[in-house]
Amino acid sequence: MASVVPRFFDPRTEQGVLRLSIAGTLVMAAMAVGFGLYANSSLIIFDGIYGLIDVVMTWLSLLVARLIAQSTNTDTLQSRLNQRFSMGFWHLEPIVLGVSGTLMIGAALYAFVNAVDALTSGGRLIALGPAITFGVISLLAEGALAAFVLRANRRIGSDFVALDAKNWIIAASMSACYLLAFVGGAMVRGTPLDWIGPYIDPGILAVVCLFVMVAPLGTVRQALAGILLVAPQELRSHVDTVARDVVARHGFLDYRSYVAQVGRGEQIELFFVVRADDPPRALAEWDRLRDEIGDLLGEESPDRWLTIMFTTDLEWAV
Known part of the structure; x- marks a missing residue:
């Protein structure tokens, strides 16, 4: 059994890194939804939903990576799969990248609208203790995973892994933003600035959503060029x-x-x-x-x- 795990989560291969990323994202997304509901924080809940979307798209990336690897393997050229898709599976890669980036932008846009609605409705009170605890955990975990995926992709050179690393960097940046915001909210409690507290969660969520909407634009543009067969x-x-x-x-x-x-x-x-x-x-x-x-x-x-x-x-x- 010990010999199977390194092959399944092999950090030297594209598929192994993506599997590790899926496992890490699932754990962080589940924690985010749980902590978000407990702390009444739409910001943390959005972090979890963002992670779940990332899991689905990373799984699709893994599937496409496997199909491409199989289609370019001379030992499988006569397989039934290759006979039905004789032109290969390269065309699926920009489609998955484009859909992934578009979904991220769409989720962020929806959360941004909700954040603006909360800001104009008097804000939202949250439990700062659990929110700060999760902020510390997520920042450390996501930062470590981002560094790991970036280092692994220096050798692999995969667009899928590069997009996954970008998503981990975005997630870690989000965690850093709302951790600072929550700590600031705790510091102003009982002071003349206490009125700011209800606006911290939706305010930071709106800022984070703007950042998330901009970050995947380059990937979406590159994917669209691949789909339209634009010559580099x-x-x-x-x-x-x-x-x-x-x-x-x-x-x-x-x-x-x-x-x-x-x-x-x-x-x-x-x-x-x-x-x-x-x-x-x-x-x-x-x-x-x-x-x-x-x-x-x-x-x-x-x-x-x-x-x-x-x-x-x-x-x-x-």
Whole structure:
């Protein structure tokens, strides 16, 4: 049994880190809802709901990561799954990232409206003792998990893990904000500033929601670019440079390139227009030229979908 746990929660793999994150998020979300209800704090309850949404999206990220890993494994290329999804699963990655970011923004917007309503209705009294206790626990736990996931992703380099690390940083920042607010509320009790107390919980919730709504915008924008197959400028420039060099060295007439970055997957299609009177070449020679072009484009990777075609008819390349 001891040998199974390290494989399931292996911090050296994308799936292992995401599993660890799911477990940590579930524990923190359950604690947040419990403490939030006990302390009558909508801020802490929102922290728990935010965590539960994060669990669902991290689970989806884990599922997509497994599908991508299986689809790029040559041992499973003839599996039933790969026969039904012969183009791979890269397209699911930006969809999950986009839905995740959109859900986070939507939840924060809803909580922000409730916070504004509470502010305009006289605020909300909360039990500061339990609120401060949970603030300390969550800040320490979320900060530790954020540092762990960031360190693990330096080696893994996964967009899913990067988004998960960003979510942990956001969660830790939220905890720090409401911990300071709750401590401040405790300090002003019995003083002329005691009237501020009911406004602390909804006020900080409104500020936190604004921060949460802004943080995922970059991820959503990147995911939308992947869904719409927007060609990254750097990848497009590199492919065009290689293609122009091949055209010049081999005396071809022209080329057409089509590139897209879909999640972690690079999709590259190159069509070279060859002269109609070009001397015939053996198929093995064309294959060697494809290998040469592939090496020039970069190191071969299971996450690269590369198609190289040669034709004498420009219409086949358009």
